Ligand SMILES: *[C@@H]1O[C@H](CO)[C@@H](O)[C@H](O)[C@H]1NC(C)=O
């Protein structure tokens with residue numbers, strides 16, 4: 001108790017502060033400001049030993065030292081520098097001086113994002129790789145820039161940049177795109193945005209123009225397996241050879257019959273064949289385009305049981321059917337599929 005009183009007296013006599021800390025606090029703790037916009041900062045101290053305090057800042061916007069205050073605000077109407085760090089000073093009565101620097105992030109949205117190709121190209125070819133550029137113009141700070149490449153509904157590539165510069169720069173994001181058939185007809189574009197934490201919700205996303213991809217690819221059947229069908233007296237057989245490809249595939253049908261009836265019709269370029277001469281045998285369909293070709297086989301079998309009906313059908317039609325097959329006189333229905341109808345040749 002005695003020592004405690006002595007200590008108090010000592011302190012009172014010498015005027016030494018109980019605490020020599022300045023307890024400076026600057027708010028907001030983090031400043032992200034758009035170039036040209038205003039901002040304000042508040043510096044305060046909870047020390048009871050403040051002699052004077054003030055802001056030292058850029059372009060004569062400091063506050064000077066003020067006495068008898070415990071907080072001082074710095075207001076700047078328009079940020080005109082990319083690298084600013086205002087400093088708050090607190091002078092204590094014991095001639096001690098403390099300060100705190102507030103770092104700024106000054107940003108500028110890009111002027112634009114532009115897609116280009118180093119080698120101007122026509123359509124792409126499936127499996128080959130193409131280089132695409134996205135030029136981002138006049139953006140700061142680049143370390144907070146994020147570039148995303150979109151194809152259709154998916155993001156296929158993201159880019160970020162390690163450059164620490166605070167000044168606006170132009171930059172490039174490169175996409176090495178391997179052409180896939182699924183990309184044919186899809187749009188590709190790039191998007192640039194600035195990422196801060198916490199995020200600034202009002203920041204726009206800068207989007208490039210859309211660029212339509214054209215990918216050439218060899219034909220592929222909707223149903224690639226060979227098919228085996230059975231003839232029935234009641235229903236027609238339908239041979240479905242539908243395929244996709246770019247350029248549009250061309251179809252050609254062939255028919256090999258045990259009776260050595262062969263038929264090829266150069267105009268027969270439909271994806272679906274419905275021969276009404278219901279003959280067993282092997283039908284084939286070849287689809288082709290500039291990128292390749294592919295053949296699918298349909299094996300049409302006689303019905304195992306109902307042989308009499310089938311024989312009657314064949315017997316009734318084989319003569320005319322053979323003639324038509326040899327001559328290649330096909331009748332095209334208005335819907336585009338092929339058919340021999342009874343009315344057609346009676
Ligand atoms: C600055 O902060 C102090 C302490 O938190 C507060 O009393 C004062 O009103 C603030 N001034 C401004 C201009 O925000």
Ligand SMILES: *[C@@H]1O[C@H](CO)[C@@H](O)[C@H](O)[C@H]1NC(C)=O
Pocket residue numbers: 032105143144195196197198
């Ligand atoms: C800017 O980006 C860097 C690197 O991703 C990150 O550390 C920093 O916090 C970002 N700046 C702001 C103000 O969020």
Ligand SMILES: *[C@@H]1O[C@H](CO)[C@@H](O)[C@H](O)[C@H]1NC(C)=O
Pocket residue numbers: 224225226296297
């Ligand atoms: C279809 O049949 C042909 C000839 O028999 C054969 O070469 C080909 O591999 C078969 N295709 C498939 C997908 O099974």
